[in-house]
Amino acid sequence: MPALLDVDQLRTFVAIADTGSFTRASEIVHKTQSAVSMQMKRLEERLGKPIFMRDGRQSRLTEDGERLLDYARRIVKLSSEALTALSDVDLTGHVRLGLPDDYADRYLPEILARFSRSNPRVEVTVVCEPTPDLVDSLNDGGLDLAIITHTDRRGPATIVRQEQLLWVTASNAMVHEEDPLPLALGRPTCAWRRAAFERLEAVGRSHRVLYASWNSTAVGAAVLAGLAVSVLPESAIRPGMRVLGPSDGFPALPSIKIALLKNPHETSTLIEALADHIVASLDNLSDAAALAAE
Template sequence: MAHMLDIDQLRTFVAIADTGSFTKAADLVHKTQSAVSMQMKRLEERLGRAIFERDGRYSRLTEDGDRLLDYARRIVRLNMECLASFGDVDLAGRVRLGVPDDYADRYLPEILARFSRSNPKVEVTVVCEPTPMLVERVNSGDIDLAIITHVDGKNYSAEIIRVEQLLWVTSARHCVHDETPVPLALGRPNCNWRQSATEALEKAGRPFRVLYSSWNSTAVGAAVLAGLAVSVLPESAVRPGMRVLGPSDGMPALPACKIGLVRNHHDPTALANALGEHIIQSLDNLNVNRLQAAE
C-alpha cells in the first residue's frame, strides 16, 4: 500500500523550491536546517525518488521534483481551504493583494465586488506596482498574493490564469502610426510588453522611437488617445477611442500576454486562498462574458 504524503513536508518542499535553498526555506517555515533536511529525506523515501540535486550552493529540482511541485502546491492550498470551510466563524481580517495599475483598472472592480459580497468582514489592501516589484514583495512576505504579467524563464512560480493577445493601438482620430520613425508610448525599459514591441519592430525593419516611457498605464493611454504615439496593450485593455493596428497598417504581429497569479506559499492563509480562488473565477467569467458579447 502506498504511503500517505505529509502536508508539513510538502509545505517545506514548496519553500525550498521557491527559494532554491534549504537554509532560506528553514527560516520561512520556522524550522532548523537539519529538521528541513530530515523532512526532505523522509519525503524522498516515501516517494522512492530523488526530488533535489545540488547546483553549487543551491538545490535544484529533479524532473520528479518538478512533477511533485504542482501537486504539492495544490495539496497545501486544499488543506487550508478544507480547514477554513469547517471554521466556526466567517472569514475575517486583512489580506494584501498586489496588482500592476494596468490590470487594476480592468480586473479589480469585478474581483473586489465578488469577494466583498462573499466575505464582508475581510479588508483587502491593494498595492499597485510593476510586476518585478510585486514578485519581490510576495517573496519577502510583504503581500499575500499578486496578479502579474508572467514571463517564461523567470525564477518565480506563477499560475497562468489568463492569456490575451498583445495588440498595437493608436488613436481612432489620428494616423500617427504612419510616421517614420513611428513614435511609441511604452513602459520602462525592463517592461516585457515594451521588449516585445521593440523586438517585433526591429525584426520587421520598422524604424521607431520611444517618446513616452512610464509605468503608469493611464499616462501611456493618454499619449495614445491624444494622437501622440502608438502603444501595445492586451486585448481587454483597449479603450474607447483607440484603434487596433495590424499588418495592413505596417505593424508586425505581437506575442500573447500571460497573466499569472503569484502566491506567498511560505505562509499561506485561508484569506489569501479564498481571494486567489475569487481572482481565478472572476477572470474566467471575464472570458465567458467576452465570448457571450461577441455572439
C-alpha cells in the same frame, strides 16, 4: 457505474499542463514529485488512456490530455466555488493583494465585489506596482498574493488569463505612419515593451520611445492624444483607440499570460479564499477552450 474523477488529481493535472513540468507543478500543489507522478498514474488508470507524453525535459499533453484539460479546469473551478459558497467559516482578518495599475482598472472591481459579498469582514489592502516590484515584494513577505504579467523565466505560476497583445493608436490619428515610429511604452524591463521592439526590429521598422511610464493611464493619454503608438492587451482597448494590424504595416504581437502568485512563506484559509475568487473572476482559459470546441 463509471469511476468518478478525483478533484485533487485534476488540480495537479492542471498545474502540470500550465507549467509543462511535474517538478514545477509539485511546488504549486505542495506535493512531492513522486506524489504528483503517482497521482497522474492513477488518473490515467482511471481514464484508461495516457494523458501525457515526454518531449525532452517537458511533459506534453496527448490528444486525450488536451480534451481532458478543459473539463479539469471547469471541475476544479466549480469545486472551489462550491466550497467557498457553502463554507460556514466567517472569515475575518487582513489580506494583501498586489497588481499593476492597468490590471487594477480592468479586473479589481469584479474581484473585490465577488470577494466582499462572501467575506464582508475581511480587510483587503491593494498595492499597485509594476510586475517586477510585485514579485520582489511577494518574495520579501510584503504581499500575500500578486497578479502579474507572467514570463517563463519567472518560474512556476498559476496562469489565470491569456490575452492577445495589440498595436493601438488614436482613432483619428496618423502617427503610425511617422518615421521613426513614436512609441508610448512601459519602462525598459516591461515585457510588452520588449515584444514591441522585437517585432519592429524583425521587419526593419525604425522607432523611438517618446513616452515611457509604468502608469497605464499616462501611456493611454499619450495614445489618445495622437502622439504615439503603444501595445495593449485586448481587454485594455479604450474608446478613442483603434487597433493596427498587418494591413497598416504592423506585425502580429504575441499573447500575454496573466498569472497569480502566492507568498511562498505564508498560507492561510483567507489567502486561499481570495486566490479562488481571483481565479474565478479572471479565468478566460476554459471559456476559450469551450468556444473552440463548439
